[in-house]
Amino acid sequence: MRSVALVLAIMLLGGQPAVGSTNVWLARALSAAVSTRDAMDSVRAFDAIAKANGGNREAGRPGYxxxxxxxxxxxxxxxxxxxxQPVPFLAFRVDTEKLAAxxxxxxxxxxxxxxxxxxxxxARAAQAGCQVADYRPGTAIAVVPxxxxxxxxxxxxxxxxxVRAVLVYDVSPVPDTIIRRRAVGTPLPVGFISQRSAESLPAGIATxxxxxxxxxxxxxxxxxETSGxxxxxxxxxxxxxxxxADGPGINDNATSVAAVLETAVRLAPYQRKAPNKVRFAFWGAEELVNVGSTHYVDTRTPExxxxxxxxxNWELIASPNFVRFVVDGDDSDHPDTGAPAGPPGSGEIEAVLSEGYRVQRLPFRTADLNDIRSDQEPFARxxxxxxxAFGGVxxxxxxxxxxxxGGTAGQPYDPCYHQPCDDVSNVHVGALGEAMRGMAWxxxxxxxDDDVRR
Known part of the structure; x- marks a missing residue:
């Protein structure tokens, strides 16, 4: 615990973290050894897999x-x-999706x-569509933001x-974006269209x-996992x-998988030297809301x-319009925002993840847990x-x-999120390497040394 406290003290003073203490010898070795070129070989392999298997790597499909x-x-x-570990889950298969309008x-x-x-x-709803009064009488298919x-x-x-069906669109700086989402329990058919389509559709008869x-x-x-x-x-x-379901899933999340994979490969020679066991996990069906990781946690014994x-956990680490985000595990520095905190010990993990960027002399930002809903959630529960860490969604x-x-203000961190364009061209190679070195650290x-307070 003294080592983590020392890191925190130095960070608060605005200096560089202590990297000469004995507990960072493996952190330094791994962060120096990981190869962006080798990680990008894996990214390209996943891209090729998607292209050869229907354009996606969805759980339950050949691409996965x-x-x-x-x-x-x-x-x-x-x-x-x-x-x-086999993971049973409920998938959703689409047979027909057609709008003539x-x-x-x-x-x-x-x-x-x-x-x-x-x-x-x-017809378009008068407001956000949350109230009955937002819908014009006689509307069969409503368009809502x-x-x-x-x-x-x-x-x-x-x-x-x-109303008998609803079409939803996102207001976005990328007006042609259409993102498929879950809508469990709705009483009507629901579809998604782009903002551009929503704004250009004339009122009238449609099917x-x-x-x-x-x-x-x-x-x-x-x-x-390591043998030792x-x-x-x-x-x-x-x-x-x-x-x-609707794209190759390369920034989301092949980039993170490639970085975890490369980190595991570089750790392999130290399998029996590292004092703590390291277990690498590659989750299935996260896109259906953390199905694989939830199943794993739910099937563990208390021991x-x-x-x-x-x-x-890592997500979308190479967003083309990236920011280096570290998940804020401790809300004590902004208690009035209502941001959720991780379980005890998460703040110390945040400090070490931040250290992984500080040793590279790279700026970063913290983001609260709600900014990246992913496989850390069942562990936190x-x-x-x-x-x-993530690069922005x-x-x-x-x-x-x-x-x-750098990058472009006023544009999404990842304009190809869940789109067919989330292929290898949607990867910021520099951000991938920087995030991976932070990961390896x-x-x-x-x-x-995994001595965190719980």
Whole structure:
């Protein structure tokens, strides 16, 4: 604990973290050894897998299985014993998604909503669509913006107003973006269209046809761990291996997987030297809301959970309009914002993740836990200290962030999030290398000393 306290004290004084103490020998070795070029080889491999398998790497689909096989081969060659955990889950398969209004307009069916074919008057809601009064009488297909209230609330209000289907669009600096999302429990068919389509659609007669079905499926979580290290002191580091249904899933999340994979390969020669066991995790079905990681945590015994000292998670680390974000594990520095805090010990993890950027003399920002909903959440619910880093998702880069990190103010961190354009061209290679070196620093640091307060 004295080493973490020393790091915190130096950070508060504005200096560089202490890197000469004995607990950072492996952190320095790993952060120096990881190769951006080798990580990009993995990124390109995942891109090729997606292109050869229907354009995606969705859980339960061939692209995911080929991705899993690739990760397993790399880890096995590095000398790890690799094992998988089957994960049952409910998938959603779309059969038809078509909007004629007039002409063909691209529409994506929401996941887990009713199917239906509706012909009738199409009209935009007067407001956000959260109230019955927002819908014009006689509307059969309503067009509403996202936000203000959940999609389910909009659908209920629409139904009560006599509407038979709802089309939702995001107000975005990238007006052609369409993002498919879950809308569990809605009483009406729901589809997503782009802002440009929503603004250009004339009121009039339209036909919307949406049909899909929930199907029982199985995916896997993949694991590799060091052969040495304490069984009662396990450091976990992971990223989700699956992508969304509508794109290759390269920044989200092949970049993070490639970085975790490269970190594992460079740690392999130290498997019996590191005092703590390190377990690398590659999660399935995160895009359906942390299904794989939740299944893993839920199937651990109390003793197995107690043996996990901490969990580190990475997401979208190479966003093209990136900011270096570190998850804020401790809300004590801004108690009035209502930002959630991680379990005890998470603030100390934040300090070490921050140290991974400080030793590179790179600026970073902290972000609260709600800014990146991902596989750290089930660990946090189980009381395990968590931390993570990411490059920005759908948020819009501020002028201050552009001045510090470069890029374009007023544009999303990742304009291709869950889009067909999330391919290898959507990767900021420099950000990938910087985040990976920070990742390797944290993994090496905790592999030697994981003494965090719980």
């Amino acid at each position: 299985e080929r991705s899993r096989e690739y990760v397993e081969r790399v880890l096995t060659r590095a000398g790890y014993r690799v094992y998988a 007039p002409g063909e307009v691209k529409v994506l069916m929401a996941q887990f909503v009713p199917s239906g074919k509706v012909t009738g008057q199409l 996202s936000g203000v209230c959940p999609i389910g609330d909009k659908a209920v209000a629409a139904r009560d107003a006599g 919307l046809e949406l049909s899909g079905r929930a199907v029982e499926s199985t995916t896997v979580n993949l694991f590799a 290290g304490r069984e009662d002191s396990i450091v976990m580091a992971g990223a989700h291996l699956d992508g969304g 197995q959970l107690a043996a996990i000292s901490l969990y580190l 189980a009381g395990i200290p968590i931390g993570g 759908r948020g819009v880069k501020t002028a201050e962030e552009a001045a510090v990190f 944290a993994v090496g640091r905790f592999a030697v």
